[in-house]
Amino acid sequence: MTIDAECDSEPDGAMVEWIAIDSSTTPPTETSTGNTTCLYPGSPAPEPPNGGEVAEPAVVITLEDFQSQPIIAAAVISEPNNFGLLGGHNNFWADVEEQEFAFETLGDQVRIRAWPVAYDWNYGDGTTRTTQTAGNAVPESDWLLVETPTSHAYGETGDYNLVLTTRFNGDYSVNGGPWIPIAGQAAVQSDPHLISIWRSDNRLVDGTCAENPSAWGC
Secondary structure, eight states: OBOSOOOOSSTTOEEEEEEEEETTSSSOEEEEEEEEEEEOTTSOOOOOGGGOOOOOOSOOOOHHHHHTSOOOOOEEEEESTTEEETTSBBEEEEEOOOEEEEEEETTEEEEEEEEEEEEEEEOSSSOEEEESSOOOOOOGGGTBTSOOTTOBOOSSOEEEEEEEEEEEEEEEEETTOOOEEOSSOEEEEOOOEEEEEEOOOOOOOOSOTTTOTTSTTO
């Protein structure tokens, strides 16, 4: 039973009161114990007082249930847009947010939260990497020059399909009760992101493209 009190040592804490359930009666009876504790999202459930056992919740959300939710995959962004240079630090990052879902099952109202915690990058050239960061945009002047945790240098020119799998942690709440962590992570794959890797050539030219529109590079 959630009560009005402060639990602020971690974000989104809730003070709850332990209730003793006597299942030998029909229907089962509930009695206040006077014992309270703080619950925090993603943290293990505390031990009940006086040697009691935690009653199984009316609804249990499994990893399969979690994975079946319509979690929106991360959008993969590359800079510059969909092309890069051979040997350069081609920067990629994932655009993804925490998500929440609500539904009813057997008369119980269930809410599920999902938030990204890890990113499995497959750059399409046989190179893979796992990061705990989604990456970020860089100033235009730093494109291809600055290495980031999610950038990649290709060794050959060509077109590559980068595939990103985002792993989500989650928890759930039944009928407005405390948030209960879900065991395991949901893996959500983004659509392949096409990246074309070019090479650059340097040549000396005489005059401008306005003077000679057919010149090399014009």
